[in-house]
Amino acid sequence: MKEAYLYEKMDNESVRCFLCSHKCLVKEGAKGICGVRENRAGTLVSLVYGKVIAKHVDPIEKKPLFHFLPGSRSYSVATVGCNFKCRFCQNADISQMPSDQNLIWGEDTTPAMIVNEAVKSGSSTIAYTYTEPTIYYELALDTARLASSKGLKNIFVSNGYMTEECLKDIHPDLHGANIDLKSFTDKFYKKQCGAKLEPVLRNIETIRRMGVWLEVTTLLIPGLNDSLDELKNLAKFLAGVDSDIPWHISRFHPTYRLTDVHPTPPESIRRARDTGYEAGLKYVYTGNLPGDEGEKTVCHACGALLLDRFGFNIRENRIKNGHCPQCHGEIPGFWKQ
Ligand code: SF4
Numbered sequence: 468m469k470e471a472y473l474y475e476k477m478d479n480e481s482v483r484c485f486l487c488s489h490k491c492l493v494k495e496g497a498k499g500i501c502g503v504r505e506n507r508a509g510t511l512v513s514l515v516y517g518k519v520i521a522k523h524v525d526p527i528e529k530k531p532l533f534h535f536l537p538g539s540r541s542y543s544v545a546t547v548g549c550n551f552k553c554r555f556c557q558n559a560d561i562s563q564m565p566s567d568q569n570l571i572w573g574e575d576t577t578p579a580m581i582v583n584e585a586v587k588s589g590s591s592t593i594a595y596t597y598t599e600p601t602i603y604y605e606l607a608l609d610t611a612r613l614a615s616s617k618g619l620k621n622i623f624v625s626n627g628y629m630t631e632e633c634l635k636d637i638h639p640d641l642h643g644a645n646i647d648l649k650s651f652t653d654k655f656y657k658k659q660c661g662a663k664l665e666p667v668l669r670n671i672e673t674i675r676r677m678g679v680w681l682e683v684t685t686l687l688i689p690g691l692n693d694s695l696d697e698l699k700n701l702a703k704f705l706a707g708v709d710s711d712i713p714w715h716i717s718r719f720h721p722t723y724r725l726t727d728v729h730p731t732p733p734e735s736i737r738r739a740r741d742t743g744y745e746a747g748l749k750y751v752y753t754g755n756l757p758g759d760e761g762e763k764t765v766c767h768a769c770g771a772l773l774l775d776r777f778g779f780n781i782r783e784n785r786i787k788n789g790h791c792p793q794c795h796g797e798i799p800g801f802w803k804q
Contacts, residue, residue, distance in 0.1 A: 469516035469605050471504055473632055480509035487550045487601050487628045488666035500661075501602040502565030503548035513605045515546035518573025519581070520561050521597050524588045528779040530596060530624050531715050533752060533764060534800030535643045535680055537774055538781040541622065542585035545597035546573050546606065551626050552661035553649070554724035555688060562598040563723075578610035582617055592643070596624035604633060611640040620801075626660075627667040627674075634673055643680040643801060645715075646671055650685075650692040651701035659691065659725075668704065675709050680801045684715040684754065687731045687739055698739050702746035710747045711799035716740055716761075717754030737761065749799070769794035 480495040491499035493506040549562035611621040620642040627646035743751035753761030757778040764774035771793035775783040789802040
């Protein structure tokens, strides 16, 4: 059991957690919305510190990060729990375990064990992923600090709902992030995820301003977030933050509580990709469509092929020291250790 970071004690043994934008007021004996932070006699504790439910060595392309050490390995970890309740969650068996099954489970693992295994596996990065890293922040932060001291980089794959205090705290040891921008309407965030849109938009701006390498993912769900107007507004927002931000548009498959919606037609993903380019974004990718043209990285300035991918595999990397081999223009990203 570990005392939580980022909370304050209130009257009557209540506490206010300010790790994520829900800012739960947690009464004595109760848990926050995420189900993994509990108030024990006026002290907020993390129930998932050192309880690792998943650990894998993944290609970094799987996060997805396409402009961050392409072809490298990323040691990926998670605990159970999430501060969102997405009806379409692809990892609901672990993310919603505390709320759906009232269960917290994981293998006892210290930050040192995670870092040692990452080094042994030849990974360049540790990815905090699969569920929401914000809710296992104490483990992520302690691991990230140790990892940085060993020359590893740290990556958050996140719903972007953390508070600014959380970001400021981890920022020196956070090198890359893929943030889900699940929709551009508050209605979708409330109804489908149990959250709000505004904190996510604010954090996308903040992460970019902090200089952490940022890519954004949108899972395109037929009839729920795929209208042309919404996609235009979303892409315009991203391009306004920085047109260098790579935008990944992924194909939805029915799962968890959203089994009555059919998979996204590939042509909808490609249309959304066009919308991203029309808004001024320089790098827009299709996801969950292995073999699609939209998996490749092409120089924004001259159209030369830079990274040829199939699924998560790199077939050819033609980027030279972060530059296009044809026009010699600089390609935004994190290319070298
Ligand atoms: S992390 Fe978020 S959901 Fe969990 S207790 Fe803190 S404010 Fe609530």
